[in-house]
Amino acid sequence: MAKEIKIYTRLPMLRSERGISRKEMADILGIHYQTIGYVERGEYMPSLDIALKAAAYFELPVETLFSLTPFPSLTADMLKG
Amino acid sequence: MPDKTNKPSSYDAYAQTLKTTFNSPMVEKFQKRKIRRLLVLGLVGWFIVTNLVAFNFPHLIWAWGILFLGFFPLVSMINMSVRGVTEIPLGALDERQGQVKSKAFLGSYVQGVSLAGILGFMIARVGGDGPHTLPMIAGGIGIVICLPAMLLAWNLPDELDAEG
Numbered sequence: 719m720a721k722e723i724k725i726y727t728r729l730p731m732l733r734s735e736r737g738i739s740r741k742e743m744a745d746i747l748g749i750h751y752q753t754i755g756y757v758e759r760g761e762y763m764p765s766l767d768i769a770l771k772a773a774a775y776f777e778l779p780v781e782t783l784f785s786l787t788p789f790p791s792l793t794a795d796m797l798k799g
Numbered sequence: 800m801p802d803k804t805n806k807p808s809s810y811d812a813y814a815q816t817l818k819t820t821f822n823s824p825m826v827e828k829f830q831k832r833k834i835r836r837l838l839v840l841g842l843v844g845w846f847i848v849t850n851l852v853a854f855n856f857p858h859l860i861w862a863w864g865i866l867f868l869g870f871f872p873l874v875s876m877i878n879m880s881v882r883g884v885t886e887i888p889l890g891a892l893d894e895r896q897g898q899v900k901s902k903a904f905l906g907s908y909v910q911g912v913s914l915a916g917i918l919g920f921m922i923a924r925v926g927g928d929g930p931h932t933l934p935m936i937a938g939g940i941g942i943v944i945c946l947p948a949m950l951l952a953w954n955l956p957d958e959l960d961a962e963g
Contacts, residue, residue: 739962749893750822752882755959762895 725763726785729754732776747771814891821883829880835952838880842873842949846938853934854925863934870938874945881951899951907946914943 733743744751747768756762764772764784773780807815820826828834849866856862878886884900892900918939922932942949 740959741962750882750896752958753893753895755963756895761956765894768894 723763723786724760725757726760726788727758728783728789729772730758732778732783736776743772746775810888811890814888817883817887818891821879821887826879826882829876830882830958832955832957835877835880835955838873838877839949839953842870842877842942842945845869845873846942849934849938853931857929857931860930867934867937870941874941874948877945877948877952881948881955884951885948899955900947903947903951907950910950911943911946914946915939 729743733740738746740751740754744754747754748771749768753762753764757764757768769780769784773783776783829838845866849863849869852859852866853863882896884892884896885903887896889897889900918935922935925932
């Protein structure tokens with residue numbers, strides 16, 4: 719049986735930072751807003767097409783948005799300087 | 800001569816209408832997990848009650864005829880509760896919804912075949928020649944057809960807010 723892969727994302731943080739709702743994000747990416755929720759909860763791994771569209775929208779490299787390992791917390795990063 | 804305009808075909812228009820209907824704010828009340836599960840239990844309950852009436856009062860054809868009409872609103876509500884994912888054509892769904900639809904149909908194949916077998920056995924046991932078997936056959940076919948939507952309605956997690 720194929721191993722279920724969990725994906726980590728900074729999408730909720732970036733959306734909140736830029737004041738974009740799930741519905742607006744979904745319209746930008748051409749998917750249903752519930753799919754955004756599934757991606758954000760790590761319950762659905764988006765296709766490369768969607769990942770690249772999201773990265774292009776936020777003008778960030780795709781690996782800044784999605785990762786197969788948990789992202790370090792922002793406070794840990796800040797404390798490190 | 801082929802139509803070179805970008806006018807959507809009647810099939811695309813139909814798919815779009817289904818998508819709009821099943822995603823309208825009016826049907827959101829059916830999309831809570833608790834409500835979805837109640838609807839699935841309601842459909843199973845409907846099947847049991849209709850068959851109990853048919854077996855115990857086979858002469859009351861009008862009674863199970865009326866009960867049978869309950870199937871349609873229940874199935875419509877179950878479809879609304881899963882945003883019509885099993886009804887909307889694949890081309891009008893996004894990639895996750897498409898996967899969910901495929902999994903629901905694949906997952907319900909085994910259950911559907913098993914259920915059909917159980918119903919066939921039950922009909923053979925009770926004698927399949929009386930009018931009382933009609934609700935079991937008709938209801939059984941209805942439930943087997945609706946199985947993908949029922950499985951989704953039961954299994955999907957609670958939805959998130961669009962504005963969140």
